[in-house]
Structure formats: C-alpha cells, structure tokens
Amino acid sequence: MATTTFNGAVRSENGFKTISKSSTLGTFTDHIVATSGGVLEVQKVATSGVNNIVAAGTSTGANNASLGTAATIFNITPNAHGSGIADAAINTFVTKIGGDITTTILVDLHGGLASGGADDVIGTDGGTANAYIAELTTAVNGIPYLIEFACLEVPTGGDPDINLVCSATGTDAENAAVTSGTVLLNNGDLTLGFYVEADGGATLAALTKKFLYLTCGDATDAAYTAGKLVIKIHGAAFDFNNG
Numbered sequence: 001m002a003t004t005t006f007n008g009a010v011r012s013e014n015g016f017k018t019i020s021k022s023s024t025l026g027t028f029t030d031h032i033v034a035t036s037g038g039v040l041e042v043q044k045v046a047t048s049g050v051n052n053i054v055a056a057g058t059s060t061g062a063n064n065a066s067l068g069t070a071a072t073i074f075n076i077t078p079n080a081h082g083s084g085i086a087d088a089a090i091n092t093f094v095t096k097i098g099g100d101i102t103t104t105i106l107v108d109l110h111g112g113l114a115s116g117g118a119d120d121v122i123g124t125d126g127g128t129a130n131a132y133i134a135e136l137t138t139a140v141n142g143i144p145y146l147i148e149f150a151c152l153e154v155p156t157g158g159d160p161d162i163n164l165v166c167s168a169t170g171t172d173a174e175n176a177a178v179t180s181g182t183v184l185l186n187n188g189d190l191t192l193g194f195y196v197e198a199d200g201g202a203t204l205a206a207l208t209k210k211f212l213y214l215t216c217g218d219a220t221d222a223a224y225t226a227g228k229l230v231i232k233i234h235g236a237a238f239d240f241n242n243g
Contacts, residue, residue, distance in 0.1 A: 012036075078103065079140055082211070084123040084131030084174055086112035094140060101142035101235040105134055107214070109227030115158035115216035116175025122162065122214040123174030125223050131174045132167075133231070136210035142235025144204040149185050151194040155227030160189045161217030164231065166204060170211040175221070178213050188217065190227075200233065 010016075018032035076094040089111030093104045107113075114125035123131025136144060149164060163186050169179040182203050185196060204210055212231075 076101070076140060079135040079137055081134055082123075082130035082132040082170060084121075084128040085133055086124050089113050089124075090133060092134060096142075096237060099237050101140075101237050103134065103136070103141050103233040103235065105212075105231040105233075107133060107227075107229040107231065109155055109158065109224035109229070112223075113158070114174060114223040115220050117221070118217065118219040119163075119215055120175050120177055121172050122158070122216055125174065127173050127175050129171055129173040131172060132170050132211040132213050134212045134233075135170060136204065136212065136233060136235075138235075141233060142237045144200040144210075144233050144235045146197060146232075146234040147184055147200040147204070148197045148230075148232040148234075149187065149195070150230040151190040151192065151228070152230060153226055153228035154192050155190055155224055157225035158222050158227070159216035159218050159220035160227075161187070162190055162227075162229070163187055163215045163217055165213045165215050167211050167213060168209040170209070172211075172213065178215060181213065181215075184212075186217075190229075204233070 013036060015036045016032075016034040017030050019028045019030055021028050076096055078092040078094045081090050081092065089108050091106040093106075095102050095104075109122075112124055113122055115122050121131045147164070154160065155162060164184045165178045165181040166184050167178050167181045172178050184200070184203060185198055187194070187196060214229075
C-alpha cells in the first residue's frame with residue numbers, strides 16, 4: 001500500500017506497529033509498537049555495530065521486551081512493595097533506556113505510614129508485617145550502582161529522621177527492627193530540599209535478595225501527617241537478564 005494521509009484520528013483496537021520486511025526471507029520485524037494498553041515500545045534489533053547491546057539470539061525477558069532487542073522501552077513492571085506499606089503511600093516506576101535501568105520510588109508518608117521505636121521500620125501503623133518499600137531483583141532493576149534520596153516535603157507527625165536500610169528478609173514489620181539490615185543511607189532529620197546519593201554497588205549488588213526499608217532514627221511512635229520522599233536506584237543491564 002502506498003503512502004496514505006489521514007485527516008482525522010487513526011484508531012485501532014489491537015495497537016499499531018512500524019515494521020520492516022526482509023527482502024530475502026519475507027519475514028517481518030517490529031520496530032515501533034503501540035499496544036492497545038497504551039504502551040509505546042521502540043525496538044532496535046542489531047547483532048553488531050553501534051546498536052548492539054545484547055548478544056544475538058538472546059530471548060526476551062518476562063517484564064521487558066527490550067531485553068531481547070537492545071531497545072528503549074517504558075513498560076517494565078516493578079516488583080511489588082510489601083503489604084505493610086499502604087498503596088496510597090507509594091508509587092514505583094521502572095524505566096530502561098539503553099543499558100541503564102532507573103527505579104523511582106515516590107513515598108507519601110501521609111498516606112497511612114507511621115514511625116515507632118528508634119531504628120525501627122516505618123510502615124502501616126499497628127505493627128503490620130512485610131513493610132518493605134521495594135524488592136530489587138537483577139531481572140527487573142538491573143545491577144544497582146547508585147542510590148539517590150531526596151525530601152520534597154518535610155516529614156511531620158512521625159519521626160523526621162528517616163534512613164534507608166536493605167535486608168535479605170522481606171517480612172519485617174512496622175515498629176520492629178530490620179533483620180540483619182545494612183544501612184544504605186543514614187540521613188538524620190530531613191529538611192526541605194535534602195538530597196544525598198551513595199554508591200550502591202558494594203552493598204546492594206552483593207545481595208541475592210534486596211528488600212528496602214525506611215527506618216526512623218529516633219523513637220517517635222506516631223502517624224505521619226506530612227512528608228514526601230523520592231528514592232532512585234540506578235542499575236545496569238548487561239544482557240537479556242539485566243545481569
């Protein structure tokens with residue numbers, strides 16, 4: 001079919017694709033895919049040259065079609081946060097651009113979270129278990145190398161001294177200690193505009209299981225009435241398993 005110009009909107013119930021056809025085999029290759037679910041995938045297939053990031057013939061990962069095509073894609077499904085963090089208090093996004101994966105965690109403390117004893121877990125009030133804000137895996141988040149933490153609204157009500165801790169255990173509860181936790185960021189009292197970054201490779205990359213917790217530095221057993229945090233984990237994707 002020749003070039004066609006449309007005056008109105010073009011609609012499809014099953015998505016759109018930009019493709020190329022092999023002149024020798026007659027097979028088709030997808031390059032841009034707009035799915036019926038509203039996801040835009042941009043895929044570049046190459047086995048050599050500047051566009052080659054993964055080895056030829058690698059398979060597509062479970063959560064990221066670009067793992068098999070060395071592409072930019074915007075629909076990686078994050079691992080779920082723990083049931084001890086209210087859904088209203090957290091949003092997580094995972095994006096992959098080339099070989100870099102960024103996990104962005106937005107935490108609204110006023111969405112039902114509370115602090116407790118010194119160095120204890122922040123989570124849904126009442127000692128709710130599984131109060132981790134994220135589970136990091138190589139397949140989804142890549143190999144972590146950088147951690148960022150920012151405060152966009154000062155925490156009030158609960159303790160303002162909020163730290164980031166990693167553990168291989170995902171069952172720890174609000175107002176309880178983190179099991180064999182490794183402190184990634186010891187922040188002190190958060191102020192408006194607070195920002196810090198740290199190397200993530202030495203601690204996070206060495207752990208098979210990586211559950212992230214927020215903990216309070218001092219004993220303040222109370223619900224939060226304000227507080228907005230941004231946490232970013234940067235990871236590298238070297239092959240089709242992001243490893």
